[in-house]
Amino acid sequence: MLRPTRPLCAAALAASAALALAACGSSSSSGTSSSGGSAAGGYGSAAPKTTTTTAAAAPAAASGASTVNLTADPGGALKFNTTTLTAKAGKVTVLMKNPSGSGLPHGIAVTGNGVDKDGATVQPGGTSTDTLTLKPGTYTFYCPVPGHKAAGMKGTLTVT
Numbered sequence: 001m002l003r004p005t006r007p008l009c010a011a012a013l014a015a016s017a018a019l020a021l022a023a024c025g026s027s028s029s030s031g032t033s034s035s036g037g038s039a040a041g042g043y044g045s046a047a048p049k050t051t052t053t054t055a056a057a058a059p060a061a062a063s064g065a066s067t068v069n070l071t072a073d074p075g076g077a078l079k080f081n082t083t084t085l086t087a088k089a090g091k092v093t094v095l096m097k098n099p100s101g102s103g104l105p106h107g108i109a110v111t112g113n114g115v116d117k118d119g120a121t122v123q124p125g126g127t128s129t130d131t132l133t134l135k136p137g138t139y140t141f142y143c144p145v146p147g148h149k150a151a152g153m154k155g156t157l158t159v160t
């Protein structure tokens with residue numbers, strides 16, 4: 001039943017050499033608490049910097065491109081997370097995320113007012129985009145995978 005002689009010292013050494021020396025070591029250099037007090041010197045440089053964090057609230061930039069987002073159902077249902085989208089007239093990118101949990105390929109397509117354009121069909125985890133130039137009016141967005149639109153993967157895109 002031999003116990004390690006000074007387990008506490010070992011532990012303390014592992015934690016902090018300085019503390020271990022002070023606690024276990026020979027009391028050779030005691031009282032050397034060098035408290036110069038010079039630490040108060042450079043204290044004035046703690047001025048709070050006002051970082052101008054411009055929030056991402058600037059979609060009203062040019063009269064150009066805009067992006068509208070939607071997501072396919074993450075549980076595998078044949079639907080999007082919305083049946084209505086709105087966009088400003090001009091160049092519009094409809095971006096559809098196909099969650100990895102959907103288990104199905106999906107895509108995004110837009111039709112109406114003489115427009116009929118399909119984005120790529122992407123596997124779960126992918127993103128399909130459809131970029132169009134749209135005039136004001138009402139369009140239909142849908143999933144171009146056979147059977148999906150009829151099952152409910154569609155909605156109305158209103159362009160103003």
Ligand SMILES: [Cu+2]
Pocket residue numbers: 105106107143144145148153
């Ligand atoms: Cu689909």
